[in-house]
Amino acid sequence: MLKKLRLKFSTLFGLSLLVLSVWAIAKELHEYNYRDILNSLAAIPKSRLSWAVWLTALGYLVMVGYDILGFSYINRSLSWNKIALTSFISSAFSNTIGFALLTGSAIRYRFYSSWGVSAGAIAQVIAFANFTFWLGMFAVAGLLFIINPLKIPTQLHLPFATVRPIGVIFLLLVATYLLGSIFIQQPLIIRGQEFRFPTLKISLAQIAISSFDWILAAAVLYVVLPTNISLSYLDFLGIYLLAMFAGVVSNVPGGLGVFETIILLILSDKVSAAAVLGSMLVYRGIYYFLPLLLAAGLLGIYEIKFRIGNFQK
Known part of the structure; x- marks a missing residue:
């Protein structure tokens, strides 16, 4: 009985994610008509679109390192x-739909549990991956915000004129984490949950991969910006990180609206x-929605095979 309930829940969960992905895509495209999309694409050289696709593919490949490191952290092995x-699949859904702790975590539970990984181990991998995501942000943004302090738009009503104080805070957080990895060997109890610092080697790998x-x-996004814009990549990287940080903190799906506002x-x-809006539309299409469509297809295939396999049992 319990097995049947789990099977029904798993199937329902998989189908609901497919519906949610379609909704996210429809919601995004509703803001623009076909002319906006075609004009944005036509204005960008094909070579730059190709670069954006390849950079996206490399980016999602790098994200696999989050989970690989997570399994290394818990001393558990699973095929690559x-x-x-x-x-x-979890990255594509959480990046586009948002609510990473709900979407990405649920997908990880769905897949890893079917391969015999315990719920406790999965929870540790999820926490590790989410923490790794922020470590890279803090490290790269911290350095950039201190070396090249970006002026904060007054419309944001922040208590700082530049991002330098934010950079100092970010680097202090990274330094604290690294020091904990070196000196704190015993597990810490935070809100009833046990937390153990990884080794310094794993901590440095976290920062490198996430960065x-x-x-x-x-x-x-940089390669699809208008070619006549006079902006170096490092200058743009600082702008991007500030906008993305605000978008992620807002927990709006993909930072939609918040991210664009700050960039603009x-x-x-x-x-x-x-x-700029045209470039960001192309960026969202390549970096968010192409991976989401592929991930939704892979999820659908997995759910069908899983259901057939359980039906035959």
């Missing part, structure tokens, strides 16, 4: 192809808003 499949992830994500506020004196 299973980890890669789970990581890609590379953020650098690649920013590069995808900062770039408005360099290039027309219409051109």
